[in-house]
Amino acid sequence: MFNTASSPTSSSSRASTGSPATVGDVISVMEAAYPPYLAESWDAVGLVCGDPTENVKHVAFALDCTDAVAERAIAENADMLIVHHPLLMRGVTTVAADTPKGRIVHRLIRHGVALFSAHTNADSARPGVNDCLAELLxxxxxxxLRPIEEALDKWGVTVPASDANSLKDAVFHAGAGTVGDYTEAAFEFDVTGQFRPTAAADPHIGSAGELERVEEIRVEFVAQRRVREKVRGALLKAHPYEEPAYDVVETHSGTADVGxxxxxxxxxxxxxxxxxxxxxxxxxxxxxxxxxxxxxxxxxxxxxxxxxxxxxxxxxxxxxxxxxxxxxxxxxxxxxxxxxxxxxxxxxxxxxxxEFPWCGQAADVVRRGMEERGHTVTTTVLDIQTDPWTIHSQGKN
The missing domain is CATH 3.40.1390.30 (NIF3 (NGG1p interacting factor 3)-like)
Incomplete structure (x- = not known):
């Protein structure tokens, strides 16, 4: 008998009234609980079909998006279906309506049901699929069992003292400067920079052809490697120079508590x-x-x-x-x-x-997340068994 108290096979609940939620709001809650960067490199997680701006009143949950699951989600008037196993992951080159997977995609789109998957990122997250399984047993x-190494970048950038605070604010907003329970962490010290602008340059400081020496500040900080391009973009946008001087060194802080x-x-x-x-x-x-x-x-x-x-x-x-x-x-x-x-x-x-018990956990995550944002949403765990095996015979003694 399945322990329904730990993870319901079929449940439905309504959050407190508030502004309408969108597909994007639900995605935001799911990705906060099950960060996409935790997914394996071969995996394909996230929104499969649907418009992030569309309103959501009812979210259904299942392990797999089979024809039966899609039909039940439609019958339940769900606006969004969240599953564990990605529908489109291996060797998909078409979603034509006369193919098994394409048939499902077309059916969902025609009925306004967005499809989202959280797979190996939900396996590694804490709490996630494996926490749910362990606690149930x-x-x-x-x-x-296999921790994920926390990959970090160590950044260094020189910037005029007058622009240092605005640059730090920009990179911190992009996700840099977090060390354990501390945020906005950085080192800085005074340096002297020099450069000679060419005739084609448009220097923030100095004149073309003239050697310029500038009192600057070197700022050093760390950031998770997964946000490298976001931090780089923020740095380049906030820095006053055409060609800012910065360096990035790959490092790590050991193993994380997720995996x-x-x-x-x-x-x-x-x-x-x-x-x-x-x-x-x-x-x-x-x-x-x-x-x-x-x-x-x-x-x-x-x-x-x-x-x-x-x-x-x-x-x-x-x-x-x-x-x-x-x-x-x-x-x-x-x-x-x-x-x-x-x-x-x-x-x-x-x-x-x-893995099915996780569906109840994910439904709770969305329900609580929507309540915290003041949205109204109904969550339902679909009680459809998608295990493919239908016969088990031990034969005669």
Whole structure:
């Protein structure tokens, strides 16, 4: 039985009255909770179809955008459908209405339903898909199984003293200068610059052909690498010179608290047999069910989870202090070799079952976010099972 208290299979709620929300408002809330920069490089997250300026009164949530899900969203009079798995990701060259994916896109557009996906960015975010899975199974969602390194740039720029404050304001507004719990962080010191403008130059200071020496300030700050071009644009716009002098050095601040998977303690130590039964009871029911590899009587105290397909982490968990790894879409040979090499126990769930509980979390994120902005919105988690497997036969004894 699926634990509806932790993540409802079908729920609907209305926020307090206020100004109409737009697709763009909902996107803003989703991207604040599940930042796009956390997505894997191969992923395709964000708005698939729809107009960001269109009003939204009703947002529906599902794991996949199948024909049945699209039809239900339309029937529920949803203005926006948010899913986990991107509809258009692999080898898409057409959305013609006579193709499976194109049929869905055309149907949604004709009925004014915007489509948005949050995939691996929602997997890595905190709280995200993996936190939801861990908590549902009674596992404290601790450190990520694969943390994302926090990539930083160290910037340095020289600027006339009279323009230093306005330049700092500009780059800080673009996202620079944040270090831990501190913002607008920078170093600065006095320097002397020199230059000789050519006849073609239009200098802010000095005259063509004349050597100019200027008392300036060098400002140094850090910024996340993902906002490099935004910071560069702000710097160039705010700097008074035609050709400002600046440098960027790549660095990093170690690993972040976000990333794929979670590792934590099980609330009550139990055998693998008991834990597999708990996983089966707490996740949504599927024909695929739940299967486990390892000694059924081994004790499980510390668990790693990775929602969706996670066999690429088998080598990693083999070298970790964990008693069990819970994931989906596992294959015969990798699991067999992992167990025979002395690796931890493994529990394999249906892909859909390990990720669907997130839909309830995402609905709560949008509902709260819209309330904070004074908007009126209804959220509904669609109770359509999109797991593709329909028959499971163990055969005769």
């Amino acid at each position: 009674g596992v404290t969602p601790g450190e990520p 794929i998977g979670r590792v934590g303690e099980l609330d009550t130590p139990m055998t693998l047999r008991e834990f597999a039964e708990r996983v089966s009871e707490r996740l949504p029911h599927t024909v695929w069910g739940v299967r486990a590899a390892g000694d059924p009587e081994s004790m499980i105290r510390r668990v790693a989870v990775s929602s969706g397909a996670g066999d690429s982490f088998l080598d990693k968990v083999a070298g970790m202090d964990v008693d069990c790894f819970v994931t989906s879409d596992l294959r015969h040979h990798p699991v067999d070799e992992h167990v025979r090499a002395g690796g931890c126990a493994v529990i394999d769930t249906a892909h859909w079952a390990s």
